[in-house]
Amino acid sequence: MFDGYDSCSEDTSSSSSSEESEEEVAPLPSSLPIIKNNGQVYTYPDGKSGMATCEMCGMVGVRDAFYSKTKRFCSVSCSRSYSSNSKKASILARLQGKPPTKKAKVLQKQPLVAKLAAYAQYQATLQNQAKTKAAVPVEGFSWGNYINSNSFTAAPVTCFKHAPMGMCWGDISEGVRVEVPNTDCSLPTKVFWIAGIVKLAGYNALLRYEGFENDSSLDFWCNVCGSDIHPVGWCATSGKPLVPPRTIQHKYTNWKAFLVKRLTGAKTLPPDFSQKVSESMQYPFKTSMRVEVVDKTHLCRTRVAVVESVIGGRLRLVYEESEDKTDDFWCHMYSPLIHHIGWSRSIGHRFKRSDITKKQDGHFDAPPHLFMRVKEVDAAGEWFKEGMKLEAIDPLNLSAICVATIRKVLADGYLMIGIDGSEAADGSDWFCYHASSPSIFPVGFCEINMIELTPPRGYAKLPFKWFDYLRETDSIAAPVKLFNKEVPNHGFHVGMKLEAVDLMEPRLVCVATVTRIIHRLLRIHFDGWEDEYDQWVDCESPDLYPVGWCQLTGYQLQPPAPQSSRDSQSSSSKQKKKAKSQQYKGHKKMTSLQLKEELLDGEEYSFLQGASDQESNGSASYYIKQEP
Numbered sequence: 001m002f003d004g005y006d007s008c009s010e011d012t013s014s015s016s017s018s019e020e021s022e023e024e025v026a027p028l029p030s031s032l033p034i035i036k037n038n039g040q041v042y043t044y045p046d047g048k049s050g051m052a053t054c055e056m057c058g059m060v061g062v063r064d065a066f067y068s069k070t071k072r073f074c075s076v077s078c079s080r081s082y083s084s085n086s087k088k089a090s091i092l093a094r095l096q097g098k099p100p101t102k103k104a105k106v107l108q109k110q111p112l113v114a115k116l117a118a119y120a121q122y123q124a125t126l127q128n129q130a131k132t133k134a135a136v137p138v139e140g141f142s143w144g145n146y147i148n149s150n151s152f153t154a155a156p157v158t159c160f161k162h163a164p165m166g167m168c169w170g171d172i173s174e175g176v177r178v179e180v181p182n183t184d185c186s187l188p189t190k191v192f193w194i195a196g197i198v199k200l201a202g203y204n205a206l207l208r209y210e211g212f213e214n215d216s217s218l219d220f221w222c223n224v225c226g227s228d229i230h231p232v233g234w235c236a237t238s239g240k241p242l243v244p245p246r247t248i249q250h251k252y253t254n255w256k257a258f259l260v261k262r263l264t265g266a267k268t269l270p271p272d273f274s275q276k277v278s279e280s281m282q283y284p285f286k287t288s289m290r291v292e293v294v295d296k297t298h299l300c301r302t303r304v305a306v307v308e309s310v311i312g313g314r315l316r317l318v319y320e321e322s323e324d325k326t327d328d329f330w331c332h333m334y335s336p337l338i339h340h341i342g343w344s345r346s347i348g349h350r351f352k353r354s355d356i357t358k359k360q361d362g363h364f365d366a367p368p369h370l371f372m373r374v375k376e377v378d379a380a381g382e383w384f385k386e387g388m389k390l391e392a393i394d395p396l397n398l399s400a401i402c403v404a405t406i407r408k409v410l411a412d413g414y415l416m417i418g419i420d421g422s423e424a425a426d427g428s429d430w431f432c433y434h435a436s437s438p439s440i441f442p443v444g445f446c447e448i449n450m451i452e453l454t455p456p457r458g459y460a461k462l463p464f465k466w467f468d469y470l471r472e473t474d475s476i477a478a479p480v481k482l483f484n485k486e487v488p489n490h491g492f493h494v495g496m497k498l499e500a501v502d503l504m505e506p507r508l509v510c511v512a513t514v515t516r517i518i519h520r521l522l523r524i525h526f527d528g529w530e531d532e533y534d535q536w537v538d539c540e541s542p543d544l545y546p547v548g549w550c551q552l553t554g555y556q557l558q559p560p561a562p563q564s565s566r567d568s569q570s571s572s573s574k575q576k577k578k579a580k581s582q583q584y585k586g587h588k589k590m591t592s593l594q595l596k597e598e599l600l601d602g603e604e605y606s607f608l609q610g611a612s613d614q615e616s617n618g619s620a621s622y623y624i625k626q627e628p
Contacts (some may be wrong), residue, residue, distance in 0.1 A: 013113050015154055030335075030444055039542050048195055048557050053237075053271035054273070055072045055078075062266060070342065074281075081196065084281035095378060108189065114444065120579045134393060140236075140559060141560075141599075143202075143204055143221070143223070143266065144220075145499065145546050146497075148206075148559075152201075152495070153493075154497045154546070155202065155492055155496040155498045155514070155546060156200070156546070157169045157202060157546045159490060159491045159492055159544075159546070160545060162313065162332070162334055162542045163313075164225065164312075165203075166416060167280075168279075169279070171267065172269070173197070173200065174197050174199065175196060175266070176268060177194055177195070177266045178197070178229050178230060179192050179199075180192060180206070180229055181228055181531055182209070182243050182244075182245055183218075183220070184290060185243055185245065186246060187243065189241075189362050190240075191240070191243040191536060192242055192243070193210065193233060193243060193245060194209070194259065195208055195356070196210060196266075197206040197224075200219075200224075201497070201547045202270050202499075202546030203223055203224055203225050203546050203549065203551075204221050204222070204223055204224070204548040204551075205221070205223075207210045207219065207474055210259070210262055211245070211262075211602060213251070214247075216249065219566070223552055224269075224549055225277045225548075226551075227551070229268035230269070230274070232269075233262060233268070233271075241459050242259075245332065250540075252348040276621060283310050283313050284333070284370050285310055285315055285370060286307065286310070287305070287309060287310065288363050289304075289307040289365070290304055290306055290307075290341055290359070290364065291339065292305070292339045292340065292341055292342075292343050293329055293337055294350070295315050298432065299429050299432075299621055300350050300429065300432075301344075301350050301352050301441060302349060302350070303320070303321075303351070304319070305328075305329065306360075306363055307366070307605065308328065310333075311554060312549065312555050312557050313335055313542070314330060314339070315330070316329075317329045317338070320354045328356065328498050329580040330501075330506040330507040331506060332372070332543055333542075334542040335372070335542055335543070336372065336374070336434065336437070338371065340368040340371055341365040341366070346411065347410045347412050349414065373493070374412075374413065374434045375413075375434075375436040375484070377413035378412060379435075382479060382481075384409055384482060386407065387476075388405070388406045388476060388477065388478040389404070389405055389406075389420075389439040389443055389476065389478065390404055390405075390417075390442060391444075391445050392404035392417050392419070392431075392433065392439060393536050394419050396429065399505065399532060399533070399536065400454040400537035401446055401451060401452075401453060401454065402419045402420070402453070402456075403420040403421070403453065403455055403464070404419050404440075405475070407430050408481065409609070414433050415432070415433070415434070417431050417598055418430045419458060421455070421457035432488075433484075438484060438520055438538040439504075439536075439538065440483065442478060442479075442480040442483050444466060444469075447466075450544060472532060487520045488520060488539065492514050492517060492519055493517070494515060494516065495510070496514045497511070497513055498512055498514065498544055498547060499511065499547060499548075500512035500535075500544050500547050502526065502558075503537075505537070506543075509549075509555055509556070509558070510526045511528075511558065511559055512524050512527060512562050513525045515534065520539045522536070522540065522541075522544075522623055523536060524536075524537050524544070528559075528560030528562070529560075569581065574612055
């Protein structure tokens with residue numbers, strides 16, 4: 001292992017290591033296909049520094065008892081053997097659970113009672129982690145079949161920094177070896193075998209049992225972060241048997257030698273991969289916390305809501321005045337729509353006071369440090385002013401970028417934006433965007449990027465020209481330099497599959513595809529639905545997730561709509577048109593349990609794609625010059 005991964009070579013080692021390797025590779029009888037784990041595992045309780053795994057032999061022990069400052073090896077012997085590139089013995093030791101004799105002296109200093117207590121504690125920790133990672137299947141839909149049958153590609157986990165393992169996915173790729181349950185076996189007990197990753201799709205991996213070579217007949221999909229995938233060596237330390245699949249059992253008589261040869265130079269998951277998954281799925285928000293969140297019936301104000309549940313970092317918020325707890329709102333804990341108690345007053349944002357005069361028992365305010373911080377801005381010099389024009393994603397119809405106006409300048413860089421031609425007289429549909437928000441753009445953004453700009457409702461002078469509109473309304477455009485022009489190297493490409501929240505019905509997470517990329521702006525299409533349901537989303541939006549996220553977290557995934565539903569929605573949208581609602585819902589997709597119900601209709605906005613898309617991860621110059 002090197003830097004957390006098992007990397008093996010076939011170089012010669014010291015004489016003692018060579019003798020040990022030759023002894024362990026002795027042929028096994030052909031009638032005994034099971035590689036038994038007859039070694040012992042020594043572990044000790046350590047509340048401060050925890051456990052460690054030797055990178056040479058796979059021994060699990062107390063971290064403080066390990067050798068060297070980095071605690072990578074359990075003894076001087078392992079450190080020297082590792083340095084001399086003796087890796088065959090390492091593979092055999094991990095497969096068979098045989099700790100080298102010298103390091104036993106180091107790890108056997110604790111009393112037997114301590115060993116037994118630590119081992120019990122270690123097993124309990126593994127069981128708790130398995131419960132935390134329990135995968136939830138989606139009835140009637142399989143990402144694996146969907147990707148295989150259409151040769152789709154999925155966005156890599158590294159594109160989603162807010163998702164579990166998004167910041168520590170590491171070098172997991174095709175060719176990595178893991179230990180998984182052997183389903184091609186007639187034994188009554190659960191046994192395991194080694195498999196290699198053939199293809200990655202988000203969290204999901206297409207696996208092939210070692211020994212099948214180019215035979216894909218038993219390939220299967222599995223969530224890499226699930227409880228049934230382990231690094232090579234896990235069976236040895238856990239006392240689980242490695243059994244070759246029945247289909248290929250006859251191919252070799254010495255499976256031990258076969259594995260040593262195949263695993264030499266291979267990579268596996270880090271020893272602490274399971275722990276990292278568990279840690280990345282711990283969320284700071286807890287039930288009964290109070291927050292301020294946008295009022296879905298009046299976007300211009302916020303209300304107090306209480307965290308009812310937390311699933312995968314997504315919060316179900318129930319407005320505080322809802323007695324039956326049905327008036328709720330879903331969002332991610334990093335959403336710009338939620339804030340700490342007192343935020344509205346601090347920046348001058350409208351706020352609906354609750355009829356509840358005091359907190360209910362058990363409710364408490366969420367600490368301010370839990371919320372996503374916005375970029376600091378300098379409003380002392382040239383800054384946004386009321387009446388300035390710009391382009392903005394319509395929060396009531398996320399498929400459209402519209403002509404908009406700054407209606408009010410708040411503190412700390414926040415702006416109240418109104419969509420020209422469709423504003424309510426009382427300003428109840430104004431929406432709060434921060435000056436650094438990737439959802440607002442300078443005048444001309446759509447034109448230079450070949451996106452159709454939605455003109456003000458009722459504006460007759462078409463095609464829309466900004467120069468004429470600014471002159472007719474006697475207004476000015478917001479200065480280009482005030483907008484956020486940072487474009488991260490996000491890694492998305494057109495055609496990539498992912499799981500995305502329908503922000504018009506934010507309780508739904510759906511099968512989706514990236515169809516356009518304009519620098520940091522992504523056009524998200526929901527598979528099986530009309531293009532009018534598409535949404536513009538930022539590449540760093542916390543409402544986008546890797547393939548397999550729903551299965552990992554236990555959230556319900558909405559599969560692509562069947563043909564009958566698509567026909568229904570198409571005819572329905574052509575026959576009916578209604579005025580845009582002020583509620584934070586637009587075109588509403590039906591869930592898998594509502595496909596027979598009538599679709600809710602919203603106002604239609606057509607979207608015409610430009611002749612070409614700018615698929616750039618760099619910060620190219622994409623603003624046109626403002627005309628005087």
